[in-house]
Amino acid sequence: MVGVSDSAGTLEWTPGFAEWSFPAEAGAVRTARTLVRDTLRQWGLEAVTDVTVLLVSELVTNSLRYASGPIGVRMYSHAGPSLLVEVSDPLPDPPRERVAEPDDEGGRGLQLVALASRRWGTRPGSTGKTVWFELSLPG
Template sequence: MVGVSDSAGTLASTPGFAEWTFPAEAGAVRTARTLVRDTLREWGLDAVTDVTVLLVSELVTNSLRYASGPIGVRMYSHAGPTLLVEVSDPVPDPPRERPAGADDEGGRGLQLVALASRRWGTRPATTGKTVWFELSLPTS
């Protein structure tokens, strides 16, 4: 996947791991939302489905706005009490939070990620970058 480590081959058969790559086309956001929603329901993580879908939608939209190459999405639910989600694209520049005015149509995506997630960040890759966030999973 674009901008993510080479560990994907090992993880692809691991329970609680999902990965997709989308072309930088308008339908990528809708497809990502559907796949994330369906996967989280399959994993029994309904409690975090809505917020995860919202944040993935924001990050894929950002990638779509600035990237002309493939967009990757990964989810891991087996790493303890958290869900880790990564969105990668071929643009090396990290996203920047910026204040959005009341009438601005954009500028709130990273604010949403920062407010709704346990923690988030970015990391460079050989080609592009990855933006990631963690959500706390409910305890049984």
């Protein structure tokens, strides 16, 4: 997905699908949160907005911390009773869950993804990797 879209806007002509690409800069996390929140509101999915924004924020932050290059975010809501979210970056190494000690300031991002999502995983890409998660939609 990385590099697929040069724009940082929702593909409004495709219902239930949104894609953005961000430069690896600190403002990417805030921009991703805003776009995800606004898109879910447009789709009428307010019930999953907070958890989706939190998990996207964690994954984009991980990409910023470990990768250099564009960060991609995709969301799909038209594939049944779930929301699929993907975050891609050019680093080929898959993320590793680690056990954070109580005093650690980091290391809980993937734990949050695992606990809050219906399922999650990673897959290699031609120029990096994608970390994805799926949330059940109410209804």
